Amino acid sequence: MANLDPTPAAPAHREPAAGAAVAPAKASAAPPAGPSAAPAAAPAKEARWAALLGTLRKAGAIVRPAPKRRPGSGLPARKVIQVLVWARRAVQAGCLGLFLYFLFQTGFRGSFASAEARVRLPLPVEGFLLADPFVGAMTLLSTHTVYRGLLWSLGILALTLVFGRVFCGWICPFGTLHHFFGWIFPSRYGKGGKRVEANKTYTRQRVKYYLMYAFLAASATGSVIGGLFDPICVAVRAIGLAVIPAAQYVAAVVTGSAATTGSRPVQLAADHAQDFLAASVWQTKQFYFHHTWFVGILFVAILFMNRFIPRFWCRVLCPLGAFLGVFARFALFGMQKDHAKCTDCNLCLVHCQGADSPQGGVKWRQDECHMCLNCESACPEDVIKFRFLPNRKSALVTPDTGRRTALATAAAGAVIIPTARIADVLDANYDHRVIRPPGSVEEREFLERCIRCAECMKVCPNNAIHPAFFEAGIEGLWTPIVIPRIGYCEHSCVLCGDVCPTGAIQKITEEQKMGVGQKPISIGTAFYDQGRCLPWSMSVPCIVCEEFCPTSPKAIWVEEVDIPKREPVAAEHGKEPPMKMVHVQRPHVDPSLCIGCGACEKVCPVQDKPAVYVTSVGETRSKTNVILLEDTDYNKAS
Known part of the structure; x- marks a missing residue:
């Protein structure tokens, strides 16, 4: 494409050729001297250049690009809407960054041996969970009380009553993560007509309401199992237990590879x-979590579904979004349409995040709108306007769910908990592997409060707390349990109760846990498998468990014995090897002093299956899960 400058260049001065005659200048042809000569010649030159450019354009040598304009009438969006759209993007990025920062800071990277008497996290890392209205509603129904920290969720409800589901479009970090993933890996539907079809309202969006009904009904029967689907809990659980440890593992591999390059700068x-990453993102050692592969696969699958349904989680599965949608019907701020102006350009649908039917000719779904404001920003006909106290004639304010289906799902949620509890895992045959963190309330109340958020697992400095799979039954899926073989409970640590947002793990002090002036808190009792214990079964000296026992006086004591042992030498054929007497210390457990911390099981040198193990029996929180029958309520009642 030619690009010609309309201003002509000054003609170059040429010297006459050698031997050429120079004609004398005629007086009549000489231009008038003085500054008045330039203005007289300029219009003629500009006219010639304009004519030349016109000829070139007609011939196609120069193509003037058409200015970009919006379809239809091309009316620009209101300045306030343009500003709010950019403000929403900034708030989304800020809230996601704050959420990740809190998650990175959910951990203690110091040493308890050198730390002060009280170790606390400096930040309210559970803040997003405390502001979750769905968590507050579930715990209210299950416990008939409101945990003090969850009162922050009333602020989100108040915001919803004014602006609608602004939490979903502006604040929710899990929703922003889906939005960001959809931007990085766009939907397979791309743009245009297919994108319009993908963003229309579909009946599958009712699923989240049915899930909400079921989980609220389950909460009313005594279990906040809805934490499995709460978006904030899902984000903490997936990123904290799967993404961060996986990234740490990959970083360790890369660092190890760099160490073998031989390049000092690279190393x-x-x-x-x-x-830097160990000080700000993850712990100094690699963390492993029980069955976390399943959590990670589900997280990746949910994100991948955005390739097929934009904002899949938010539109289809999110019970928190459904809960806020119920309150959004009363919002003071909303959309008002002028259907007569609509030209069916569908730009509003192309940019819609909530699939809430913003296009003309249909009613707007107020309960589905994320308040992203993209529709008004994209509309070229001034059809859509967001305002306070809009005309409700062009809006549907109630969720589009069938009454019978809603009742059926609520009934299913109410029935599933009693059905799960008639199994043998809660009362008749309590699993010895279900060791709850210190400060946990009694098991039934624990299931009424625990939302499976995994904050306690993420904050544990010794990697001792893990998500249960089916050890605690289907109702206890992903609730926290201590697995001492992976990590033991630090004797002076109370961080798990400090970050618990619902009180399933109570906030206790170090003095209460260690038993200063009172009986210490016990989470279980240690037992010995004498057939595997080295001093007992093989006459091999070993007192590692006793050395690591943190209680004072020690719960593990040793018995000094002299016992015979075969000499480790080859004997003659058919004869027994010679014997010798060895002095060993056989360990024993004092159940009155054992707190079940699991330090002995963690350090036991028998690798495949430790010779000392901890079970939940004798835990302080239970009056029935005890060792001696005379200490049970059953015996007292009889």
Whole structure:
């Protein structure tokens, strides 16, 4: 494409050729001297250049690009809407960043041996969970009380009553994560007509309401199992237990590869990067979590579904979004349409995040709108306007769910908990592997409060707390349990109760846990498998468990014995090896002093299956899960 400058260049001065005659200048042809000559010649030159450019354009040598304009009448969006759209993007990025920062800071990276008497996290890392209205509603129904910290969720409800589901479109970090993923990996439907079809309202969006009804009904029967689907809980659980440990593992592999390059600068850069990440993102050692592969696969699958249904989780599965949608019907701020102006350009649908029918000719679904304001920003006909106290004639304010289906799902939610509890795992045959963190309330109340958020698992400095799979039954899926073989409970640590947002793990002090002036809190009792214990079964000296026992006086004591042992030498054929007497210390457990911390099981040198193990019997929180029959309520009642 030619690009010609309409201003002509000054003609170059040429010297006459050698030997050429120079004609004398005629007086009549000489231009008038003085500054008045230039203005007289300029219009003629501009006219010639304009004519030349016109000829070139007609011939197609120069193509003037058409200015970009909006379809239809091309009316620009209101300035306030343009500003609010950018403000929403900034708030989304800020809230996601704050959520990730809190998640990274959910951990203690110091040493309890050198730390002060009281170790607390400096930030309210559970803040997003405390502001979750669905969590507050479930715990209210299950416990008939409101945990003090959850009163923050009333602020989100108040915001919803004014602006609608602004939490979903502006604040929710899990929703922003889906929005960001959809931007990085766009939907397979792309743009245009297919995108319009993908963003229309479909009956599948009712599923989240049915899930909400079922989970609220389950809460009324005594279990906040809805935490499995709460978006904030899902985000903490998936990122904290799967994404961050996986990233830590990959970083360790990369750092190890850098160490073998032989390049000193590369090694230093890798070491500095690893030190920075260990100080700000993850712990200094690699963390492993029980069955976390399942959590990670579900998380990836949910994100991948955005390739087929934009904002899949938010539109189809999110019970928190459905809960806020019920309150959004009363919002003071909403959309008002002028259907007569609509030209069916469908730009509003192309940019819609909530699939709430913003296009003309249909009623707007107020309960589905995320208040992203993209529709008004994209509308070229001034059809859509968001305002306070809009005309409700062009809006549907109630969720589009069938009454019978809603009642059926609520009934299913109410029935599933009693059905799960008639199994043998809660009362008749309590699983010895279900060791709850210190400060946990009694098991039934624990299931009434625990939302499976995994904050306690993420904050545990020794990697001792893990998500249960089916050890605690289907109702206890992903509730926290202590697995001492992976990590033991630090004797002076109470961080798990400090970050619990619902009181399933009570906030206790170090003095209460260690038993200063009172009986210490016990989460279980240690037992010995004498057939595997080295001093008992093989006459091999070993007192590692006794050395690591943190209680004072120690719950593990040793018995000094002299016993015979075969000499480790080859004997003659058909003869027994010679014997010798060895002095060993056989360990024993004092159940009155054992707190079930699991330090002995963690350090036991018998690798495949430890010779000392901890079970939940004797835990302080239970009056029935005890060792001696005379201490039970059953015996007292009889």
